[in-house]
Amino acid sequence: DSGVTQTPKHLITATGQRVTLRCSPRSGDLSVYWYQQSLDQGLQFLIQYYNGEERAKGNILERFSAQQFPDLHSELNLSSLELGDSALYFCASSPGQVSQPQHFGDGTRLSIL
């Protein structure tokens, strides 16, 4: 058990809809990372938050947004969903320094019909 909790585990929705994915980091970790993993793309970094502030941004679409709350949990919001957004979305956390290992949750599998 990594200590990182992601909800929901599965999400099925339709094109054009909006969803929110939730992540509770490991106790004591200040950094939260979001990744998208699809079959042909590998693990793609989306965004990182550190203690409530955005720290680094990857290839995150404008339709996607995220935030980290004072209690350090994080949410990833995906809107105007398209078929191509179907993927596994992972959250990871670390104490803070990027060199420290990241601990991943088991992901949310998003299916767009």
Added chain:
Amino acid sequence: SQKIEQNSEALNIQEGKTATLTCNYTNYSPAYLQWYRQDPGRGPVFLLLIRENEKEKRKERLKVTFDTTLKQSLFHITASQPADSATYLCALPPMNRDDKIIFGKGTRLHILP
């Protein structure tokens, strides 16, 4: 931007033999490199971190080497077991504080009984 290449072909190894996976990178000299294991439908799990001044790092049956001249890391599993079957990812740190961590696409390893 930095790039990581891992052999995208699956690797089949007979049980008991040594499995060797390769991670090649371009465009900069990272201070360290990380290896993760990912099982189907699960989040990646951190295995080892090797720093640029370390030629080799070991953990039980795992060994990682880091050749900064060749821009390559090798990941070895000795006395391989069917339970070692998984996808193995290497990861490079960001080039600077606001940049992103990069994961390779991973190599799928099958240990044949």
